[in-house]
Structure formats: C-alpha cells, structure tokens
Amino acid sequence: MRDEVDLVVPVKTLDRAKTRLTSATGDPVTHAALALALAMDTVAAALRTEGVRRVVTVTSDPAVAAEMAALGVESVPEPAESGLNAALRHGAAFLRSDRVGALQADLPALRPAELAAALRRAGGRRAYCPDRQGTGTTLLLAAPGCDLDPRFGVGSASAHAVSGAIALLGPWPSLRCDVDTADDLRVATALGIGEHSSKITVISTTK
Ligand SMILES: Nc1nc2c(ncn2[C@@H]2O[C@H](COP(=O)(O)OP(=O)(O)OP(=O)(O)O)[C@@H](O)[C@H]2O)c(=O)[nH]1
Ligand SMILES: C=C(OP(=O)(O)O)C(=O)O
Numbered sequence: 001m002r003d004e005v006d007l008v009v010p011v012k013t014l015d016r017a018k019t020r021l022t023s024a025t026g027d028p029v030t031h032a033a034l035a036l037a038l039a040m041d042t043v044a045a046a047l048r049t050e051g052v053r054r055v056v057t058v059t060s061d062p063a064v065a066a067e068m069a070a071l072g073v074e075s076v077p078e079p080a081e082s083g084l085n086a087a088l089r090h091g092a093a094f095l096r097s098d099r100v101g102a103l104q105a106d107l108p109a110l111r112p113a114e115l116a117a118a119l120r121r122a123g124g125r126r127a128y129c130p131d132r133q134g135t136g137t138t139l140l141l142a143a144p145g146c147d148l149d150p151r152f153g154v155g156s157a158s159a160h161a162v163s164g165a166i167a168l169l170g171p172w173p174s175l176r177c178d179v180d181t182a183d184d185l186r187v188a189t190a191l192g193i194g195e196h197s198s199k200i201t202v203i204s205t206t207k
Contacts (some may be wrong), residue, residue, distance in 0.1 A: 004053035004099065005119060005141060007046055008091030008148070010084055011039045011059040011068075011105045018106070024182040024202045034200045036067060038108045038179055041194025043073055045110035046103055051119040057105070058091040088150040092142075100148050101141040106179045109191035114172035115139070121168050128160040129168040132176040132187070139175060140165065 011017070014032040025031035039057070046055050057068050057075045065075035079090040092100045103115075118129055122141050129139040137156040142148045151159035161167060177188045185202065 003119075003124075004051055005101045006054040006056070006095045006097035006099065007052055007101045007103045008088055008095065009039070009043055009046070009055060009057045009103050009105045010087045010091070011057050011061065011064045013059070013061040014063060018180070020180050021182065021185065024185055025200075026203045030200065030202070032063075034197065034202065036064060037194075037196035037200050039064065039105040040067055040071065040196040041108040042103065042105050042110055043068060043071055044194060044196070045107070045112050046115065047071065047073070049112040049119070050116040052115070054095070054097070055103075056091055056095060058087040084152045085150045088148060088152070092148040092150075099142065099144045101139060102148060102150055102152070104138050104178050107138060107175065107177065107188075108179060108193040108197040109174040109177050109188040110194075111172075111174040114170075114175045117170055118168045118172055118175055121170055122166070126163070126165045127168050128157065128165040129172070129175055130157040131178045132173070132184075136178060138178050139168070 014035050017035040025034050043055055046052050055073050059075050060078040068075050076091055076094045078087050088102045124144055126143045127141045128137050131138050135157050137160055151163055174191055179185050179188050
C-alpha cells in the first residue's frame with residue numbers, strides 16, 4: 001500500500017548504550033539487558049502497527065541482531081561513518097523504500113494505536129514527533145520518494161522543524177516517552193512498558 005512506511009530503528013552497541021540510565025540499572029549485565037529490552041519492546045510494537053510495512057534495525061551488536069532476528073526483523077551493520085544520523089541514512093539506503101521513517105529504539109511503552117495515529121496524521125508529509133520534553137525527536141517520517149534527511153542530536157525537534165517537517169502533536173504519550181533517564185523510565189512504567197522491559201529488575205525508577 002502506498003501509504004505504508006518502512007522504519008529504520010537504530011540500536012547502539014549495548015555496552016555503550018543508555019549511559020544516562022546507569023543509575024537505574026547498577027551493573028553492566030542488567031544495563032545491557034535493559035537497553036536490549038527497550039529496543040525489543042519498541043520494535044515489537046512497531047511490527048504490530050497498522051501502516052508499518054517493514055522494520056529494520058541498524059546495529060553492529062550481534063546480541064541485538066540475534067534478538068531482532070527472533071522477532072523477524074533484519075539488522076544492518078553500522079556504516080563506516082560513525083554516529084546516529086549516519087546509521088539512519090545507511091538504514092534508509094538499505095531499505096530503498098518509497099516511504100521511510102526513523103523510530104528511536106527507546107520507546108518501551110509504545111502503543112501500536114498511537115504510532116498508527118501519528119502515521120495517519122502525517123499523511124504524505126515530512127513529519128516528526130517530539131519527545132515529551134519537546135526538545136528531542138522520537139519519530140521522523142520522510143515524504144514519499146524523499147530522503148530521510150535525519151537531524152537527530154541535541155535540539156533535534158527544532159532541527160527537524162527547520163528542515164520542513166511538521167510536528168506530530170496528538171495525544172500519543174507512549175510515542176513521546178523516550179527513555180533516557182531513570183525519571184523517563186518511571187514515566188514509561190506508569191504508561192505501561194512492554195513485556196521485555198517489564199522483566200528487567202532495576203534499582204529504582206524514582207528520583
Ligand atoms: N546504530 C546506532 N544507533 C545509535 C547511535 N547513537 C544512538 N543510537 C540509537 O539512537 C537512539 C537515540 O539515542 P539516545 O537516546 O541518545 O541513546 P543512547 O546514545 O544509547 O543514550 P546515552 O548514552 O544516554 O546518550 C537509541 O535508540 C540509540 O540506541 C549510533 O551511533 N548508532
Ligand atoms: C538523539 C536524540 O535522542 P535523545 O535526545 O533522546 O538523546 C534526539 O532526540 O535527537
């Protein structure tokens with residue numbers, strides 16, 4: 001279907017991922033397990049979303065690639081150029097899709113109905129969903145036939161707005177709740193995190 005989107009989900013190597021969450025996890029094994037679980041819940045929700053045709057992850061971590069394969073998701077190794085935006089451009093080029101998007105891998109409360117509603121709201125337009133703080137970006141959608149042109153990083157919400165993307169601002173708390181800190185994890189847990197993240201015992205999600 002022409003309106004469907006193919007999504008690239010970037011996942012950092014687990015031993016480097018989610019450094020701001022270290023206070024909630026405590027030890028490296030639990031930390032890596034949580035970083036992986038966040039990505040698995042995000043991808044599992046995306047796979048169940050109406051309007052999403054395909055999901056690929058960009059990761060050079062074999063543990064991530066193996067777990068994604070178990071979900072039926074292909075993984076592309078990171079390109080020679082480092083960084084999140086290079087990884088996303090690489091994934092988008094791999095997909096060769098008419099309509100491509102980027103979904104962050106740290107949305108463990110993501111509800112398929114909320115992602116589907118955001119995709120519908122975007123219609124055929126370049127669009128982005130800001131995180132709950134309003135500064136970062138959780139979802140970026142290219143217009144059909146256009147490059148993804150990702151501008152993730154500090155202040156990416158305004159960078160995406162400047163690039164011509166419209167803001168997707170519906171009642172979609174699960175799509176806006178990226179988990180960077182223990183406080184974010186507390187908010188996501190209150191919304192209802194997915195089965196993989198629920199199994200990880202963290203030290204504390206309170207400040
Ligand atoms: N493949 C890939 N993914 C990345 C890279 N940098 C960030 N990501 C992913 O992009 C998403 C958003 O990144 P952040 O929220 O900053 O996550 P993070 O870098 O793991 O967290 P911090 O260490 O706390 O900054 C997460 O899903 C990361 O896994 C990268 O260089 N390559
Ligand atoms: C890289 C980003 O993620 P975060 O702000 O969550 O680090 C971003 O939102 O552009």
